[in-house]
Amino acid sequence: MSDIQFNITPMEVVDRAGWKTTKRSGAKIESKHCPVCNGGSGRDERTFYINASTGTNYSGAWKCLRDGCRASGNFWQLIEMAGMEPKEHTTMTIETPTQPRQAKPIKKNALLAAGEVVWYYTNDRSRRCSR
């Protein structure tokens, strides 16, 4: 399991990208234009919304409500769209997987011994003894 923590806020990303906003609150950022479709041919405005919360699972989540676009994504992608490198704005904690235990090589004589045991139970023992 890994956990990504952003050390930048959605608002800071918007500001650094230079996207014009039409509404800002602690919970939501409304961008003038969608960076994906740019508002289409009609240059539609106020269709792009970003979750402005910080430290939640929805931080930086975004979507465009314009028909024909409907793009959506997460904070990581938002940072990429802003022309930044997400890795530079995150701290990632990766749990080191526990090393799998090395399988011990099976000893050859142990295999032979096992074979003898199988022989013992699958063959008529009396025949072996009576020769």
Ligand SMILES: [Zn+2]
């Ligand atoms: Zn769009």
